[in-house]
Amino acid sequence: MTKSTLIRNIGTLVTNDPTLGEGPLGVIEGAALVLDGDRVAWAGPGADAPATDEAHDAEGRAVLPGFVDSHSHLVFAGDRTREFAARMSGRPYTAGGIRSTVAATRAASDAELGANLARYLHEALRQGTTTQETKSGYGLTPEQEARALRIAGEHTDEVTYLGAHIVAPEFADDPAGYVAQVTGPMLDACAPHARWVDVFCEQGAFDGDQARAILTAGRAKGLTPRIHANQLSYGPGVQLGVELGAASADHCTHLTDADVDALAQGDTVATLLPGCEFSTRAVYPDARRLLDAGATVALSTDCNPGSSFTSSMPFCIAVAVREMGMTPDEAVWGATAGGARALRREDVGRLSPGAYADLLLLDAPSHVHLAYRPGVPLTAAVWRRGVREV
């Protein structure tokens, strides 16, 4: 028999289930929530709550689904403090910095990489992230990429093969040879350890034809595509992602009207990564334009040592509201239900019966405080799979 827990006296409950409450966020004021084992059993007005084995008093604070961070690069060693400082004194961000993390990651032991990953996952959990996707991409050989994915898989189910992050230094003069590696022996070594295949489609990384070959090969091995698209410049990434049925096109910073139309009409989620523009001092993606066109917009951290070294979804929400034209409700939806869509998950990103009991109790009366009180640690408690973790 599983244990049931009542969380009562919730000021504002975000369910993300419009059939349970107000608006797209399915908000219930004065709510209660029942957890049974690792799942949500019931959500509704406090007065109607059923009897349970135990109870927790939320004392009028807000509860929302744990954040679903659908894009990060957490299997790495070293950091790039100096590169960041140089950028803040005027140097531009380029894909080239990735090479220094590749060298540090290759030199690190399995134990070191695992300990780093665990540390960043815990850092994210303390800020309310209960589902975390993460990628390889700092190994760039079949052995190193497979090792990164194996280590990632010890900590999360959402593992992405990104052998195509940049062309490996050994293939600097032979990019076609590297694409053959990524779609051949490296894919064979990596596919058993991953759910997704990703490619950095950008000038200085992989062009549209190369990206198509990489995603198509991954798909043939049972991996579902996602794509780093239109981050630093206009390019073919977004439309290629939509054409290939990618779950998500990530970054989406430089978009033509045709790119926006493709996202609005296709099934590919537009995942925006505000930490990246913040940390590279770049122009932010226009979330308002995407939302007004009818695209599905998710928010994610892109946590990595180069372009966005933050694990904080609350930070991303605050920046997206202030700088990208999102309302607080849209940003909170994007960081929870939107992330779940980007990972094609039905069991996270919502707090309605049947979903995993992954939730964040805020030290605030409303989810709007995530944007209203930027930089303030608002986590009062986190439950993951029905277990109180924070």
Ligand code: NIG
């Ligand atoms: O998503 N765009 C490519 N990959 C990362 C950056 C990785 C790095 O700079 O180390 C990103 O921003």
Ligand code: FE
């Ligand atoms: Fe990324």
